[in-house]
Amino acid sequence: xxxxxxxxxxxxxxxxxxxxxxxxxxxxxxxxxxxxxxxxxxxxxxxxxxxxxxxxxxxxxxxxxxxxxxxxxxxxxxxxxxxxxxxxxxxxxxxxxxxxxxxxxxxxxxxxxxxxxxxxxxxxxxxxxxxxxxxxxxxxxxxxxxxxxxxxxxxxxxxxxxxxxxxxxxxxxxxxxxxxxxxxxxxxxxxxxxxxxxxxxxxxxxxxxxxxxxxxxxxxxxxxxxxxxxxxxxxxxxxxxxxxxxxxxxxxxxxxxxxxxxxxxxxxxxxxxxxxxxxxxxxxxxxxxxxxxxxxxxxxxxxxxxxxxxxxxxxxxxxxxxxxxxxxxxxxxxxxxxxxxxxxxxxxxxxxxxxxxxxxxxxxxxxxxxxxxxxxxxxxxxxxxxxxxxxxxxxxxxxxxxxxxxxxxxxxxxxxxxxxxxxxxxxxxxxxxxxxxxxxxxxxxxxxxxxx
Ligand SMILES: [Zn+2]
Numbered sequence: 316x317x318x319x320x321x322x323x324x325x326x327x328x329x330x331x332x333x334x335x336x337x338x339x340x341x342x343x344x345x346x347x348x349x350x351x352x353x354x355x356x357x358x359x360x361x362x363x364x365x366x367x368x369x370x371x372x373x374x375x376x377x378x379x380x381x382x383x384x385x386x387x388x389x390x391x392x393x394x395x396x397x398x399x400x401x402x403x404x405x406x407x408x409x410x411x412x413x414x415x416x417x418x419x420x421x422x423x424x425x426x427x428x429x430x431x432x433x434x435x436x437x438x439x440x441x442x443x444x445x446x447x448x449x450x451x452x453x454x455x456x457x458x459x460x461x462x463x464x465x466x467x468x469x470x471x472x473x474x475x476x477x478x479x480x481x482x483x484x485x486x487x488x489x490x491x492x493x494x495x496x497x498x499x500x501x502x503x504x505x506x507x508x509x510x511x512x513x514x515x516x517x518x519x520x521x522x523x524x525x526x527x528x529x530x531x532x533x534x535x536x537x538x539x540x541x542x543x544x545x546x547x548x549x550x551x552x553x554x555x556x557x558x559x560x561x562x563x564x565x566x567x568x569x570x571x572x573x574x575x576x577x578x579x580x581x582x583x584x585x586x587x588x589x590x591x592x593x594x595x596x597x598x599x600x601x602x603x604x605x606x607x608x609x610x611x612x613x614x615x616x617x618x619x620x621x622x623x624x625x626x627x628x629x630x631x632x633x634x635x636x637x638x639x640x641x642x643x644x645x646x647x648x649x650x651x652x653x654x655x656x657x658x659x660x661x662x663x664x665x666x667x668x669x670x671x672x673x674x675x676x677x678x679x680x681x682x683x684x685x686x687x688x689x690x691x692x693x694x695x696x697x698x699x700x701x702x703x704x705x706x707x708x709x710x711x712x713x714x715x716x717x718x719x720x721x722x723x724x725x726x727x728x729x730x731x732x733x734x735x736x737x738x739x740x741x742x743x744x745x746x747x748x749x750x751x752x753x754x755x756x757x758x759x760x761x762x763x764x765x766x767x
Contacts (some may be wrong), residue, residue, distance in 0.1 A: 321501050322363055322531065324394060325382045326372070330525070331493045335484050343372045344381035345467050349482045350457040353439075356486030357468035357607070359524025362466040363403075365486075366435045367393060370401050373462065374429040400429040406446070407438040415446040422453055422461050432461050439465035440472035445475055454480045469607045490613045494518035494528045501529065505536060515540040519615065554593045555618050561634065569726060570690045573655050578754030579660040583651040587642045594635050597623045601631065606638060637662050650717060656690075691715055691752065698748035704742050716762065723749055723757040726764040736761045 323329045326336040330416035342348045352369070354362040371383035371393045383390050392398035404414040409616035418434060422767060426432045426553055436442070454463065454477065467473065499512045503568070517535070520540065553572075576586055596609045602621040609616065624679040626634075634753055641654035648654050692715040712732045716724030725745075727733040734742060749757045 321504075323361070323368065324371075324385060326365075326368055327382065329361055329365060329368070330497045332360060332365065332486065335486065338484070339369055339372070340381035342381075343369075343378065348373050348462065350461060351463045351481040353470065353473070353478060353483045354464060354466040354486060355480035355483060357488055357609075358468055359521075359526065360486040360489050361436065361488050361525060363437055365484075366433075366464040366466060367401070369464065370398075370431075370433040370435070370462075373431050374398075374400070374433070392428075398429065400426040400432045401435070402432070403435045403437065405437050415442065415449045415504070419449050419453060425701075426460050430460070433464065434461065435464045435466065437466045439467045447477060451476055451480075467634050469629060471514050471607070488611070488616060489525060490612045491515060491518045491615075494521065494525060497525060498528060498532055498675040501532065501538075507536050509535065509542070511643060516542050516736050517549060525708040529597050551702065554589060555615075555622065558597075558622055559591070559751050561659065561663050562622075562630070564663045566660060567690050569659045570656060571694065572654075573652060573659065573705070574694075574752075575754060577652045578752070583655055584642065584645055587638055587645065587655060591635065594638065597626060597631055598635070600724055601626075601628065607660060634662055650719075652718075666710065689715075691718070694752045695745075695748055698751045699744055701707070703741070703744040704734070712762075716760075716764075718753070718757070720755075721758055722751070722760055724760045724762055726762055730763060731763050733763050 326340050329336050333489075339348075348369075352366075354366060356362060368383065371385075371390050372378055373403045374389040375383040376387035376389060377384040384393075385394075389398060393401055393605045402418070405416070422432065422434075428570075436450075444702045451465075451474070451502075453461075459464070463481075465473070465477070470478065470483070493517045495511070495514045498509075498517060499511075502509050502514070518528050521531055557569060557572045559570060571581075573586065577583065591733070596605070596611065596619050599605050599608045600619055605616070605620070605623070609619065611619065624652075637658040638655075641658040643650060644654040644657075651732060675684075692710075694716065698706050709732055712729065713725050713736065716726045718724070725736060727736060736745070736759075745759055746756070749759070
């Protein structure tokens, strides 16, 4: 596991977090560490990693300028996860009742092998009230040998009485640049060749978390997966672009966006989930809880905030409803992309409507229902035009039928047109155009239809 191999073992190995590491380093160096710490911040930047480094530094037999030396038995045992005086409690798993009870019983006992007993309580906000009370009693009179490190993504959920007894450290979201820097160090050590652009894609997809970024990188290095396959499908940054299309009523751009991904073989259900996740993030930010609940990188977060400001609550509500509906219809749809296209058209409005018109009372025009496929058809014909005018001239005599992963069907209204489309020259021209529009080679089928 790359994540374990390259997990920082010293303060200096932490990427970013300058204030946190400098303060802790100088505390350890001057032997002025506290008894209770609160590590607050979103998932990802390294709260528990920092907690373990701190545990090592204060227990180390040969610390160097505040850093753990790494060679003594305490350092080794902590690194291997078998140091008896480091107790990690995951408050999320059983809400900490038994653990805190055990903690109260044992905390007074002197450490078995180290200098200090360290308690790391992860997701501390999940503790129950009795557990908080028990913890508070211990924090009020902590034994000299005990150090508590509470890590949480939601510091506001901790009682004031607990918070006020802790030294608080804020862990900020890592920027994409910082994550790239870390990934670069890893690829260098692994002697792997991954381009800077690809590392950036991975960092963006990981949304501000080192661990997720390293897991993705590992999949690329060991599984031989292409970065594009892994993360390119529905990059968050791209979804921002898609959202802007919707918000600004750019229907055709939004349709091209999803069709382009469809062409690349992206599962439409997955895409819909990603879109809904994006909208959920906006909802959480609008509700004022984005800082705690939205897990993305710094740049992405500020972009999300801009979008949350730009969209009204009813608009957002409408989008969430429409895409949820699309998701429900998807499993029954003959054309997987169609429900998504319908949602786009319903949200952004039909093609050809002026983008400046009133956004609120917008309803699809009843007289001329917009078929989402029309956009694909027009795009296909636009791609044909420079190659062959006579094929493009068939635009009004045919229409687009079913598009599957491998085939594309054109429906012709007259046999004359059908034959024309089926001649080798037209097939070549259409083949090139289909590849351009749908991003994959498709087999052409032409069928005769009576319904104009
Ligand atoms: Zn040591």
